[in-house]
Amino acid sequence: LLLPLSFILPDAPRKGIVINLAAMRLFQFKENGRSLSVSTYPIGIGTSERPSPMGQMFIDRKMFRPTWYVPASIAEDHRKKGDPLPAKVPPGPLNPLGEYALYLSKAGYLIHGTNKPSSIGLRATNGCIRLYPEAIKRLFESTPLRTPVHIVNQPYLIGQRDGVVYLEVHAPFEESGADPLEKVYTKLRNMEKKLGRAVDWKRVEKVVAEARGIPVPVFELREGSERRSAEIIELRHPVLLYGKPEVPELRTNAWYVLAATLPDRVDAQRLAAMINHQGPPIPARVISNDRHRVIAGPFKDVGEAKDAVKRLKIDLGIDGILVEPVKEI
Structure with missing residues (x-):
């Protein structure tokens, strides 16, 4: 990541x-x-x-x-x-x-x-x-x-730090009209003349094509600059993510909504996360066996469960299926 x-x-x-x-x-x-x-x-x-x-x-x-x-x-x-x-x-x-x-x-x-x-x-x-x-x-x-x-609205950004020139590119909006990319090329050519250093045009083309939104050095680097520009900081993954909703424990006497059944666990986890972060949150989890089911709930009654079905349809285009509580014998 x-x-x-x-x-x-x-x-x-x-x-x-x-x-x-x-x-x-x-x-x-x-x-x-x-x-x-x-x-x-x-x-x-x-x-x-x-x-x-x-x-x-x-x-x-x-x-x-x-x-x-x-x-x-x-x-x-x-x-x-x-x-x-x-x-x-x-x-x-x-x-x-x-x-x-x-x-x-x-x-x-x-x-x-x-x-x-x-x-x-x-x-x-x-x-x-x-x-x-x-x-x-x-x-x-x-x-x-x-x-x-x-x-x-500036998808193409040029900056300098510690002798290194960077290019940061974001995907332009389709409705933005004229693409200002040629102005960026002109600015880079002018900087090339002013600084007396060559632009790595192949890297520029790659940065523009990928549009990753990350600053990338695009001039020939001076000695020692490459190490600074490529420095990686290792971050420890927190045990508890800030703002992550807590999903209540499963209960057999509660209503649930089956949001999806997916073959890929990561896709199921991603969908559950999206549902969890609706406003307000809808509790959701992944239950796996041969396939991966995304289950929303628990809900205290059928009215609350039907409301969740409606919100899933309107907000995410999901056709949820009501799951009734387990009947006691």
Whole structure:
């Protein structure tokens, strides 16, 4: 598992909050005397149908435990799917805004938490910017009103550190229009002339093709630079993952929902994790014998189980099957 620990900053003012939609990442700049620090958080962004806005904005207001007033367009979408929403959703586990919200000066758009952590890193919102619950808490507490917010869409990023030039590439959005890749090539050629060092163009082509979102050195490396750029940090896997929902023990007197039967255990575990991280979470586990069954539950009664079936269909397109409690003889 490769985790990026370095990121190239987007080409934007290093002040307040900068969001790069292509990287699905938020950068927070804080001045401390003469120094400037930056914190970064992964985000979820708008879909292609309802994209997140771009441009210069600011934090207009802040709200702890916000109420979600459902926009008419979203209410209509849910009505068509057979999932009607109330006019407003109060604070709590059903509220998609989570516990903290930063309202942008562009009306209708927020930076907020979520009750669906699995949506972070995806184009899954109606245009707002989502953060993990623990991340939005830190951002909320450290962001004053009127903080500038600059939202950009930059899939190609070039940066330098310790004499090494890096290229970071993210897959461009299909609806973005003109591909700015030629501008990146021009910038690299200009740097090649200015620095008097050759660009490894084969590596550039590979980085662009793979679009892994990881900074990769693309110039001929000076002596000693390769070791720094390739340094690997070994991380210990935590015993308990932060925010991982606890799945209750199996009970024979409870209702369950069979979400899927899959031949591959990893696929089954992945699906169970997705269900566990729905908002609010639906407990799910994998039960294996010759095949791997993804079971959601336990549920206290048939009504709760049917509600889970409905949510699995609407949120994930899964046709769940009700499993009745074991009858006592």
